[in-house]
Amino acid sequence: xxxxxxxxxxxxxxxxxxxxxxxxxxxxxxxxxxxxxxxxxxxxxxxxxxxxxxxxxxxxxxxxxxxxxxxxxxxxxxxxxxxxxxxxxxxxxxxxxxxxxxxxxxxxxxxxxxxxxxxxxxxxxxxxxxxxxxxxxxxxxxxxxxxxxxxxxxxxxxxxxxxxxxxxxxxxxxxxxxxxxxxxxxxxxxxxxxxxxxxxxxxxxxxxxxxxxxxxxxxxxxxxxxxxxxxxxxxxxxxxxxxxxxxxxxxxxxxxxxxxxxxxxxxxxxxxxxxxxxxxxxxxxxxxxxxxxxxxxxxxxxxxxxxxxxxxxxxxxxxxxxxxxxxxxxxxxxxxxxxxxxxxxxxxxxxxxxxxxxxxxxxxxxxxxxxxxxxxxxxxxxxxxxxxxxxxxxxxxxxxxxxxxxxxxxxxxxxxxx
RNA sequence: GCGGCCUUGGUGUAGAGGCAACACAGCAGAUUGUGGUUCUGCUAUCAGGGGUUCGAUUCCCCUAGGCCGCCCCA
Numbered sequence: 001x002x003x004x005x006x007x008x009x010x011x012x013x014x015x016x017x018x019x020x021x022x023x024x025x026x027x028x029x030x031x032x033x034x035x036x037x038x039x040x041x042x043x044x045x046x047x048x049x050x051x052x053x054x055x056x057x058x059x060x061x062x063x064x065x066x067x068x069x070x071x072x073x074x075x076x077x078x079x080x081x082x083x084x085x086x087x088x089x090x091x092x093x094x095x096x097x098x099x100x101x102x103x104x105x106x107x108x109x110x111x112x113x114x115x116x117x118x119x120x121x122x123x124x125x126x127x128x129x130x131x132x133x134x135x136x137x138x139x140x141x142x143x144x145x146x147x148x149x150x151x152x153x154x155x156x157x158x159x160x161x162x163x164x165x166x167x168x169x170x171x172x173x174x175x176x177x178x179x180x181x182x183x184x185x186x187x188x189x190x191x192x193x194x195x196x197x198x199x200x201x202x203x204x205x206x207x208x209x210x211x212x213x214x215x216x217x218x219x220x221x222x223x224x225x226x227x228x229x230x231x232x233x234x235x236x237x238x239x240x241x242x243x244x245x246x247x248x249x250x251x252x253x254x255x256x257x258x259x260x261x262x263x264x265x266x267x268x269x270x271x272x273x274x275x276x277x278x279x280x281x282x283x284x285x286x287x288x289x290x291x292x293x294x295x296x297x298x299x300x301x302x303x304x305x306x307x308x309x310x311x312x313x314x315x316x317x318x319x320x321x322x323x324x325x326x327x328x329x330x331x332x333x334x335x336x337x338x339x340x341x342x343x344x345x346x347x348x349x350x351x352x353x354x355x356x357x358x359x360x361x362x363x364x365x366x367x368x369x370x371x372x373x374x375x376x377x378x379x380x381x382x383x384x385x386x387x388x389x390x391x392x393x394x395x396x397x398x399x400x401x402x403x404x405x406x407x408x409x410x411x412x413x414x415x416x417x418x
Numbered sequence: 419g420c421g422g423c424c425u426u427g428g429u430g431u432a433g434a435g436g437c438a439a440c441a442c443a444g445c446a447g448a449u450u451g452u453g454g455u456u457c458u459g460c461u462a463u464c465a466g467g468g469g470u471u472c473g474a475u476u477c478c479c480c481u482a483g484g485c486c487g488c489c490c491c492a
Binding site for chain 1: 453465
């Protein structure tokens with residue numbers, strides 16, 4: 001085949017599109033239930049926006065972005081995530097008002113240049129929320145609760161929620177220094193990745209799965225003990241709120257997210273049904289990002305859900321809702337005269353808001369009946385020479401196979417009842 | 419960026435160094451104008467390129483793609 005979809009991208013075919021629509025509907029409805037409003041931003045932004053917000057040493061920015069110069073030589077990037085564009089838009093259009101809470105949600109494709117594998121594509125879809133303007137721990141709880149409820153509404157069971165705090169601008173640098181000092185003496189014996197991480201992102205060492213590194217990680221200072229009083233209190237209140245809301249969660253001190261902008265609360269929803277890429281949802285607080293991107297100092301929190309991964313869980317649970325949308329009327333014709341009449345009638349039927357179709361291939365009646373069946377038509381109208389002569393067409397109920405004679409006027413009148 | 423496995427009609431598979439088989443789907447037909455059952459027929463340069471060989475779809479190499487893992491993330 002000469003032309004195929006590009007590596008890591010896939011077509012959503014008609015059979016699957018219905019499932020996407022129904023999931024998108026549930027996602028929108030749930031977000032709106034929590035008073036979040038939709039925002040749609042362009043699919044590409046200036047490269048700098050992502051480099052500044054996500055962090056230039058992160059994997060996303062250093063090796064996974066679809067970056068290209070446009071015809072005027074500007075460096076553009078296909079969005080690898082949506083928090084930065086939403087923040088940019090909120091600042092640009094003055095959506096963030098003093099002493100006001102702004103709640104936004106989005107849904108759409110994201111792009112990362114990675115090697116495809118289970119649960120990972122180069123173009124994938126995310127749905128997420130961003131809430132601006134409050135440091136209230138209860139808002140952290142709401143956001144986590146929103147994610148939990150969404151999964152619940154989608155009927156997903158057995159998901160696990162991991163929560164952690166990565167501290168703030170005050171305590172995180174201290175913690176990082178502490179970590180660096182702790183690992184310094186043993187780093188020679190640890191894995192190559194960790195040697196790198198010691199310089200670029202020491203926090204990530206805590207997340208390493210290498211056995212050689214594990215024994216050193218175990219005794220490493222934990223994020224929790226290193227939080228400043230404000231961050232510790234914030235985290236305690238988040239936990240309190242989660243318990244009160246009846247959310248089952250797990251404190252995971254090794255949960256360190258790969259984007260630089262996170263502060264304090266971070267969380268992840270993981271599924272055992274997925275392969276190595278088991279996070280369906282990831283998010284956290286980012287109290288310094290708005291200011292860093294040129295807005296007034298505004299705290300914020302959000303999350304993103306991977307829709308393909310979500311779909312994968314639904315598939316693994318065999319809960320794929322099969323949409324069986326059929327049409328109401330199929331018109332089968334015999335002869336040119338009948339085809340002309342049929343086309344006019346078809347137009348009238350559709351104008352009346354009834355889904356209908358006819359044959360355009362000049363096929364036999366038998367073949368047309370087959371087509372009607374495949375289109376899951378509830379009724380088939382047969383127009384042939386006899387019918388034209390009598391002015392009465394044959395209307396067949398495809399389920400009961402019973403037929404009646406009907407005039408075109410009667411048919412139009414009866415349409416709503418079909 | 420690194421590693422492993424894989425790549426046969428529209429789909430799912432079988433096959434073997436020398437006529438590519440089966441199922442399903444699709445289309446056409448089984449005496450006059452009726453679908454979902456049955457029967458018959460039709461539909462593949464075996465991912466692309468190169469090599470070994472009298473001969474390769476089958477063996478070897480390269481490329482591309484898929485799947486899975488590492489890294490990382492949704």
